[in-house]
Amino acid sequence: MDLHITRDQLTVGLARVQGIVEKRATHPQLEHAFLQAQGNQLRIVATDSTIQLTADYEARVDAEGIASTSAAVFFQVLKSLAAPVVRLRTVGNKIKVTAGSAEFNLNTLPAEDFPHMPKVTSKASLSVSGGAFKRMIEETAFCISKDDNRYGLNGAHLEETHGASGDPRLRLVTTDGSRLAWSETPFEGVFAMGARMLLPRKVLQEMKKLIEKDDDVWQVGFGDRAAIFTGPGLSFQSRLMDGDFPDYRQVVPAAFRRRLEVERDAFSAALRRTSIMASDRNRSVRFSFEPGRLVVSAQNLDAGDAREEIPAELSGEPIQTGFNVAYFQDVLGATRSDRVRLELSEPLDPCILRLPDRDDCLFVVMPMRLD
């Protein structure tokens, strides 16, 4: 292998695999980037044995070949370089990296042993825009359970659904048992996975970074217990998770007795301030739905208390209930809108949070008993 490539392209290539590789892998090559110089391209592959990224970058190849080296060390080296063009060549069992006055020899492992994942043969595929895909991820990823024992809640569920006018939509759903989020987008093509399609959290994290332009088109292909996402110059595949995602529709109430609408920025600022005193483990804040206003308050035995009123439109009777303030802050942090709407029946019923101008996303927050 002997090639010249721009430092900026190669740095992007190595940046992209930093979240893919394992940090302390059982198989050492799961920490590595696999490099393949062929034609006028350098291909970079990385995998953690559940997900795999393959991406191609333009290069001037003087000798084709393959090599495998630590993704973390190589990335550090690239970030340190000042010269705009980098030469990579294999010398013995090292990769010699030269750029300007800098010279590095990187240790390698036999590239022919690199643990590539099995190729995904896609039975059918659909396409979505990069912008829509990224929005769906942002609006749902925060609800994935961080508890590794909650099998089935550690991933994001992808399914086909339909809008009010019967238009086909892709829906991404996540829940950690205390809250739920879904977000939808129209798509073209065929959704070929039946009921079960559970994507690992890491897929959402990495896809969000891989989507660079809103108007790029991404293909989503479905293989044998696997999905493959193909965008400009790169393909990203993942094994699907084995767990069963719960029947989430049953926690979304079909009707409600109270509805409250508030201006989003005022709501967000009041929550941020009140949350300072919501420092118990449950981060609990009291919501008092009153005619013309929402009063949020919190109390902390050590520090003191906080209280704030926000103008609001209430339909239905006044009510008081408690929530984990972080659950609302996560929704507000992941969405844009001028106003937000809360729908609720009784103090211990789930609360639905909607953006009034959007019918393609919905959030559910479970309340908590106030002392």
Place this chain on the structure above:
Amino acid sequence: MDLHITRDQLTVGLARVQGIVEKRATHPQLEHAFLQAQGNQLRIVATDSTIQLTADYEARVDAEGIASTSAAVFFQVLKSLAAPVVRLRTVGNKIKVTAGSAEFNLNTLPAEDFPHMPKVTSKASLSVSGGAFKRMIEETAFCISKDDNRYGLNGAHLEETHGASGDPRLRLVTTDGSRLAWSETPFEGVFAMGARMLLPRKVLQEMKKLIEKDDDVWQVGFGDRAAIFTGPGLSFQSRLMDGDFPDYRQVVPAAFRRRLEVERDAFSAALRRTSIMASDRNRSVRFSFEPGRLVVSAQNLDAGDAREEIPAELSGEPIQTGFNVAYFQDVLGATRSDRVRLELSEPLDPCILRLPDRDDCLFVVMPMRLD
């Protein structure tokens, strides 16, 4: 106590004490800010029982009084506020904070029990400019030992010295046993501490933040085993440390056999790159002083190796020696200059680092044995 004050001023006031107060104090008021409304000012005091900051801020005082509340919680509250003016008043045993629609009640402790440090009665004082004081701190603080067992090396030594033309200078000296830094500035007034004046690390950290303008004048006063620094609107006092600072002059060689001068940016970039492979505990990098160039290189068994040449002017015979690369990076990070000069006799002798255009700072780095 009942007063109105601008949010920005009060936020600055609480920001300044965050580094002073203890995080988990044995005496709970060492986590507190002491507030005193008097005349047209709010005074804020905080102490960790070794250092104490007292600062005054303009306020509209409707009722004078004192109060004491958690500095960390109060700061969090202030940062969350949007309204430009804040009202503080004591209600029962709480401080009620109101600003716009936000309302907080902060828990307090009896302010009359606040553990003020004894007042420092200054026997004599000198004055320096804020800019010079800050530069002295930046050029020396990084060499203070982080090892709490190295008593006497955990602080910064302040003494009176003289420039080449006999002009009185203040010199700040720090060392951790493997390296040393000193930095000087002219002063006016009287240095009244004799030989021993050892300032805790925290004094340097906090003074650096407290100095806001280069042309502010700071008074340094000397009391009984204490120093007091007085700047615009604030005074900052510290107990002196009991340890003995070593006789540091004996580690600074009076003569040398080799001198090498390099362009600073090239040296810095080469060290940054080479340091990637200097990942052993000692961060060791090989320096090869050669005619016309300095070659820096490092080797890492797991990752590979790095090597770089920098154009240099060498006086004396070629030589190879090893250094902890971080020691040089710290000096370069704390200073400005176009070129740097290294002076050295034999491979295991201390290396002096100077900035050719400055006679008021000097750095010493101990070499290490290369394998």
